[in-house]
Amino acid sequence: MNTNFSVSYFFLATFSLARRELVRFIRQRSRMIGVIGSPLVFWFLIGSGLSGSFRHPSAPPEMNYLEYFFPGTIVLIILFTSIFSTMSIIEDRKEGFLQSVIVAPVPRSSIVMGKILGGTALALGQAALLLILTPCIGITLSVTSFLIVILTLFLIAFGLTGLGFLIAWKMDSTQGFHAIMNLFLIPLWLLSGSLFPASGAAGWLGTAMMANPLTYGVAALRQGLYMAPHTATSDLGPLALNLGVTTLFALVTFAGSSMLVNQRSKS
Amino acid sequence: MSDVVTLSSLTFSYPPGRKQESPRIALNNVSFSIGQGEMFCLLGPNGSGKSTLFRLLSTLLVPPAKAVTIFGFDLKERPAEIRQTIGIVFQNSSLDKKLTVRENLLHQGHLYNLRGPALHGRIDEILARVKLLDRANDIAETLSGGMQRRVELAKGLLHHPKLLLLDEPSTGLDPGARIEFDAYLREIQAAEGVTILLTTHILAEAERADRLAILEAGHLVALGTPAALTAEIGADIVTIDAENPAELAAEIREKFGGAPAVIDAKIHVERAGGAEFIPALVGAFPGRIRSVMFSRPTLEDVFIRKTGHQFWNAEARE
Numbered sequence: 272m273n274t275n276f277s278v279s280y281f282f283l284a285t286f287s288l289a290r291r292e293l294v295r296f297i298r299q300r301s302r303m304i305g306v307i308g309s310p311l312v313f314w315f316l317i318g319s320g321l322s323g324s325f326r327h328p329s330a331p332p333e334m335n336y337l338e339y340f341f342p343g344t345i346v347l348i349i350l351f352t353s354i355f356s357t358m359s360i361i362e363d364r365k366e367g368f369l370q371s372v373i374v375a376p377v378p379r380s381s382i383v384m385g386k387i388l389g390g391t392a393l394a395l396g397q398a399a400l401l402l403i404l405t406p407c408i409g410i411t412l413s414v415t416s417f418l419i420v421i422l423t424l425f426l427i428a429f430g431l432t433g434l435g436f437l438i439a440w441k442m443d444s445t446q447g448f449h450a451i452m453n454l455f456l457i458p459l460w461l462l463s464g465s466l467f468p469a470s471g472a473a474g475w476l477g478t479a480m481m482a483n484p485l486t487y488g489v490a491a492l493r494q495g496l497y498m499a500p501h502t503a504t505s506d507l508g509p510l511a512l513n514l515g516v517t518t519l520f521a522l523v524t525f526a527g528s529s530m531l532v533n534q535r536s537k538s
Numbered sequence: 539m540s541d542v543v544t545l546s547s548l549t550f551s552y553p554p555g556r557k558q559e560s561p562r563i564a565l566n567n568v569s570f571s572i573g574q575g576e577m578f579c580l581l582g583p584n585g586s587g588k589s590t591l592f593r594l595l596s597t598l599l600v601p602p603a604k605a606v607t608i609f610g611f612d613l614k615e616r617p618a619e620i621r622q623t624i625g626i627v628f629q630n631s632s633l634d635k636k637l638t639v640r641e642n643l644l645h646q647g648h649l650y651n652l653r654g655p656a657l658h659g660r661i662d663e664i665l666a667r668v669k670l671l672d673r674a675n676d677i678a679e680t681l682s683g684g685m686q687r688r689v690e691l692a693k694g695l696l697h698h699p700k701l702l703l704l705d706e707p708s709t710g711l712d713p714g715a716r717i718e719f720d721a722y723l724r725e726i727q728a729a730e731g732v733t734i735l736l737t738t739h740i741l742a743e744a745e746r747a748d749r750l751a752i753l754e755a756g757h758l759v760a761l762g763t764p765a766a767l768t769a770e771i772g773a774d775i776v777t778i779d780a781e782n783p784a785e786l787a788a789e790i791r792e793k794f795g796g797a798p799a800v801i802d803a804k805i806h807v808e809r810a811g812g813a814e815f816i817p818a819l820v821g822a823f824p825g826r827i828r829s830v831m832f833s834r835p836t837l838e839d840v841f842i843r844k845t846g847h848q849f850w851n852a853e854a855r856e
Contacts, residue, residue, distance in 0.1 A: 287648035
């Protein structure tokens with residue numbers, strides 16, 4: 272289908288579309304407050320509230336809930352950012368911007384890649400901002416540890432933005448997207464080990480968490496943050512497996528989105 | 539004159555979906571072609587199929603094979619080549635309102651594999667052409683509706699398309715801005731040597747085109763230059779308002795011949811030498827005629843002749 276496909280053209284179109292996402296974001300500053308602010312408030316209130324009663328099954332007793340909940344908060348920021356940036360697909364379709372992109376001769380995959388990379392960059396930037404807080408919960412990041420954390424955040428952000436793309440592409444109202452977000456995306460996060468560890472969960476819940484691809488991203492993030500063997504990460508499986516599943520999830524959502532955009536008559 | 543667009547027996551129906559049970563035929567056996575350098579107008583009321591045809595030509599919908607070619611490329615098989623050669627101005631604004639005019643055009647250029655100094659030069663050139671160079675660094679949403687339309691036009695023309703498609707380009711413009719936009723379009727057509735296809739449901743707009751096709755309920759009902767189509771009627775139009783139009787129409791036919799038709803409670807008579815006919819008509823039926831109107835045939839009359847009803851009524855029935 273893309274007979275005039277060339278690598279430089281693919282990247283030109285992809286980065287142009289991605290840059291548009293960033294510029295739009297910077298011009299709508301209130302979005303940033305919502306995306307970073309609310310998870311931080313969650314973290315502080317839920318974290319402080321549960322600190323007294325939470326007891327991790329395998330971690331040392333000095334690990335309080337603020338510390339346990341910290342990686343989950345970062346993932347929540349990523350989830351919110353990817354939701355907001357893919358929700359704009361619906362607005363773009365309504366306003367007509369998307370139409371002018373679809374009728375351009377660009378490879379369809381660069382339309383998807385541009386949108387996902389733009390959303391990923393925003394999510395990654397905001398999540399990384401939160402890493403400044405790591406000393407507050409007693410974690411000092413080594414260089415290796417920092418690199419693994421950034422890689423993991425990138426993969427989680429890419430996968431979640433891809434998932435948002437898959438959901439948003441066929442939708443015609445942002446209200447519909449909100450419904451999916453509450454029914455599907457938030458539970459996806461709730462059952463990812465962000466809020467409570469799988470090791471302490473009841474049988475069916477544990478199974479659901481095992482099947483949740485986000486669980487592996489959160490696990491990789493925890494392992495990256497602690498790096499050295501730590502009792503809080505001992506029950507999470509090997510890092511390679513966690514990163515592998517997270518990469519696979521990102522690739523699958525990207526491939527799925529590209530296939531969806533390739534269906535010409537449906538758009 | 540080589541053909542830019544060729545439609546041969548194009549039939550298109552929407553597949554059955556959630557909202558309708560059987561396929562809905564939007565275009566029925568439509569054939570015509572558009573020549574190099576023409577300003578061609580698709581005229582039709584809402585629901586006539588012109589929007590479907592526009593979506594097909596802009597590669598958003600997929601036509602049957604061999605039914606449509608653009609610059610010799612089959613629209614079904616070779617959308618990528620066609621996308622390179624056409625520029626599109628949609629009815630809805632496609633500008634990113636949060637970006638500046640120049641940023642909008644930069645992104646558009648990147649989507650067409652233009653970059654660097656060549657792209658910047660072209661943006662300056664095309665903005666000068668639509669007289670918006672001084673607004674290049676303004677955020678799009680701060681421009682007036684008419685100016686935003688001109689940016690859309692610049693966006694559609696940026697990559698030197700050989701065919702420009704415009705869907706209802708005058709939507710949302712006041713009459714002054716509409717005439718102004720039309721002038722820009724003519725000027726650009728001459729300067730860029732581009733073939734233009736536009737859709738409209740405004741008769742006056744269609745009259746300014748080089749050639750037009752009239753669509754109604756998916757059928758092509760007329761094709762030609764505005765002058766040829768109105769000349770086909772070959773007569774003046776006399777419209778009569780009367781108490782009892784059907785009865786009077788029959789009596790007119792008896793006395794004067796011809797085929798008076800009752801459309802919307804008014805009698806329409808096509809007649810050569812209408813100016814002499816009117817005094818005779820009024821004299822023949824004293825007290826029974828409320829008013830008589832004389833006019834040269836317009837596209838509206840062409841539409842009435844071809845479909846048997848008024849243009850605006852066709853729209854109201856949808």
